[in-house]
Amino acid sequence: MQPILSWCALALYGLGILLALPSVIRRRPSLSSSALGALGLGLLFHGAALAAQAVALGSLPITDVHSAVSFFAFDATLAFFLVYLRYRITSLGVFMLPFVFVLTLAGTLRGSHDSDAGGFHGGWLLIHTGSMILGYTGLFLTAVAAIMYLIQERELKSKQPRAFYYRLPSLEVCDSLYYRSLVFGLTFLTLGIITGLIWASRAWHGLWEFDPKIVASFVTWIIYLILFSSRWTGSWRGRRGAYVALFGFAAMMVTFLGVSFLSGQHGLLPNPGGRR
Amino acid sequence: MACFPTQGADDESKSYGRGLEELPRQAVMNLLLVGISHRTAPVEIRERMHIPASCLSRALQDLARREEILEGLILSTCNRVEVLANVRDYDEGARALRQFLADYHRFDLAPYEHYLYWRRQEEALRHLFRVAASLDSMILGEPQILGQVKQAFQAAREAGALHGTLEEAVNQALAAARRVRRETALGTAAVSVSYAAVELARKIFGSLAGKTVFLVGAGKMSELAARHLAGAGAEAIFVTNRTYERAQELAEAFHGQPVSFEELFDYLSRADIVITSTGAPGFLIRREHAEQLLATRRNRPVFFVDIAVPRDVDPAVNELDNAFVYDIDDLQQVVAANLRQRQREAVWAEEIVEQEVQRTLRRLAARQVVPTIVALEEKLEAIRRAETERFRGRLSTLTAEQREAVDALTRGILNKILHGPISELKRGSSNVERGTLEELIRKIFGVEE
Structure with missing residues (x-):
């Protein structure tokens, strides 16, 4: 049941992206209702798939990397809707949704792989993983806003308006989205790291110092913290900040996906060593 | 400045729609347009042909009063002067429009002849739609023209110069122009x-x-x-x-x-x-x-x-x-980039205009055959009644129920017979074809014009 729901969601997302394209190309003030309908329906199917999995697992489906990726994709689509309703940026879909599609695909491909990762239960862990994914969603939005900002800034500096000049929102709107999502993302990232530390100190009895994922998370967290504080001085406002946000997002993706395959404790996949 | 010539003032009391009442108005659709615009004439010529808003009402009344002209619309802006009419006959109508302009301006039109453009039927309709959608404007997509067409429409309606095919056509042109505004970015990028x-x-x-x-x-x-x-x-x-x-x-x-x-x-x-x-x-x-x-x-x-x-x-x-x-x-x-952008948007806009022109043509044509359909139905119904009447004596023994059955039977036969010709009439793909088809059906069934 659950894989079918996931594939339906994926197909609807794909359809939604295709249907959203004409609105962007033709510079319509809003996305067509068919595009929004397909995406909304996709979101429902996606939610149903996650719910089905949660029932089967008896816990939130964030305990293996594919489910976590799928959960992230679900959050990101939800975020797309919220941001779209707030800012009415039609071009947002073009930047956000293909990435969401790939994430959903990745989540769906191995979605049936129910790894019950031993010690991965308990309240702290759920809060930890949930917060992390919310944090990732916020910072993903920050990266999307940064990309839109960089393109629009380039158009304005070049003084030769091309296709994007007409279709992307103003620098101010990109900047506002960038800052708000950064605050949101950083808040949950911080919460996620703290709860992770609490859980780890209980579950692993202090044996976690060299877990690469934890180290990488700290590095990411520090990048974003610096980015956030630079906002107060204004020194990284604009282009430079946008580049740092992209760098931070790349680091985060490495943390989330790359290190998951290396890390022992966070190896949401087959666990190589018996440290449990 | 006097708005209008001499002869206009005294016979104002006469009805300008003289003779129109007897005609099935919907049945006529011969759209004819004559105009002069920034594309064909320099400003010193255009200003000579201009019809100021204050004189529009009188001009429209004079236009509609003419025997050959059933309906009329006058659009006069600083970039164009256009008269669009629904006429009884193209040649007579063209003569009447020429005469109208000459009468209004009180000068011989001959020296201006080569600045004028003429459009008929579908071409005239398409021209009107493109003008309203600002596709024919000096600055592509400029917003004023829609308002100007709307004003021209209202003035013509108030003057009693619109009451059928042309009214519907202008209405559709305005709707199409609004659709272009809504669905394209034709007028958005700054051009100053x-x-x-x-x-x-x-x-x-x-x-x-x-x-x-x-x-x-x-x-x-x-x-x-x-x-x-x-x-x-x-x-x-x-x-x-x-x-x-x-x-x-x-x-x-x-x-x-x-x-x-x-x-x-x-x-x-x-x-x-x-x-x-x-x-x-x-x-x-x-x-x-x-x-x-x-x-x-x-x-x-x-x-x-x-x-x-x-x-x-x-x-x-x-x-x-x-x-x-x-x-x-x-x-x-x-x-410059914005202008190029508008040109790109104009491609979409032209597509919308074309769709709307075709839709309106179908709509107007459907209106056009209504009188024929009505006449056809009336004629056959009259035959049915007369025949039923003739057999009344022989049917007198029937019960009320049976008589009703006979009624239903004869009516059913008529409807079956009519179904073919009526749907053919409604479907007729091009106007010319429809015209001859209509004539043929009228002749076959002996329906009087």
Whole structure:
């Protein structure tokens, strides 16, 4: 049941992206209702798939990397809707949704792989993983806003308006989205790291110092913290900040996906060593 | 100035729609358009053909009064004068339209003949739709024309010059133009330098509400740009000028604050948008000034619109993050790009117009065959009644129920017979075909015209 729901969601997302394209190309003030309908329906199917999995697992489906990726994709689509309703940026879909599609695909491909990762239960862990994914969603939005900002800034500096000049929102709107999502993302990232530390100190009895994922998370967290504080001085406002946000997002993706395959404790996949 | 010729005034009391009442109005659709526009004639010719709004009503009444003309619409703007009519017959109608123009202007039309363009039926309809959608405008996508067509429509209706096919056609043209506005970005990109500056400011700052504008140097152009910016919501305005009095004057006009020229750099960092137009020989605002100003602003963006020649702002300022410098050539370049953008949008708009023209043609044609259908139905119904009447004696023994059955039977036969011709009439793909088909059906069934 659950894989079918996931594939339906994926197909609807794909359809939604295709249907959203004409609105962007033709510079319509809003996305067509068919595009929004397909995406909304996709979101429902996606939610149903996650719910089905949660029932089967008896816990939130964030305990293996594919489910976590799928959960992230679900959050990101939800975020797309919220941001779209707030800012009415039609071009947002073009930047956000293909990435969401790939994430959903990745989540769906191995979605049936129910790894019950031993010690991965308990309240702290759920809060930890949930917060992390919310944090990732916020910072993903920050990266999307940064990309839109960089393109629009380039158009304005070049003084030769091309296709994007007409279709992307103003620098101010990109900047506002960038800052708000950064605050949101950083808040949950911080919460996620703290709860992770609490859980780890209980579950692993202090044996976690060299877990690469934890180290990488700290590095990411520090990048974003610096980015956030630079906002107060204004020194990284604009282009430079946008580049740092992209760098931070790349680091985060490495943390989330790359290190998951290396890390022992966070190896949401087959666990190589018996440290449990 | 007298609006109209001589003979018009005294027979005003006569009904201008004389003879129209007896005709099945919907049945006629011979659209004919004559016009002169910026595409065919220079302004000195166009102004001679102009029909001012104050005279429109009289002109329309005179137009509709003419025997050959069933309905009429007059569109007279500074770029075009067009008369669109639904006529009984094309040749007679063309003669009548020529006569109308000659009567109105009281001059011989012959020397202007080669400036005029004529369109018939589908071509006339398409022309009207394109004009209303601003696809035939001097500045592609300019917004006024829709209002002008609407006014022409209202004037014609009030003058009693519209009451059938043409009324429907103009209505559809207005709807199509609104659809073009709604579904394309044809009229959105700025096509004047001062509006381009506002558009750029919007692309940087989003909403201009609460933004501060600084006019450095007072000139016509910067005044215009400031006016547009204020119209778009910019609030505080500083003005400085070499002669302080001029700054005061201008500041007053905008409810702004005059600043003495010496204090220029003290106020500069407060401004989000700086419009420079001084006669200074060298760069007034150099890179180091801008660096300092951005530091003070903690890198909040600043937009320099430099319309001075020679330029006031060092173009190197544009290399700094969060500073945007546009000189007059840059603005012109944006305008050119915007015009190209409008042309690209026009392709979509033409597509919409074509769809709507075809839809309207089908609609009008369907209206056109209504009288034939009605006549056909009436004729056959009359036959049915007469025949039933003839057999009344022999049917008298039937019960009420049986009589009803006979009624239903005969009616059913009629409907079956009529179904073919009526759907053929409604379907007829082209007008010419439909015309002959209609005639044929009328002849076959002996329906009088």
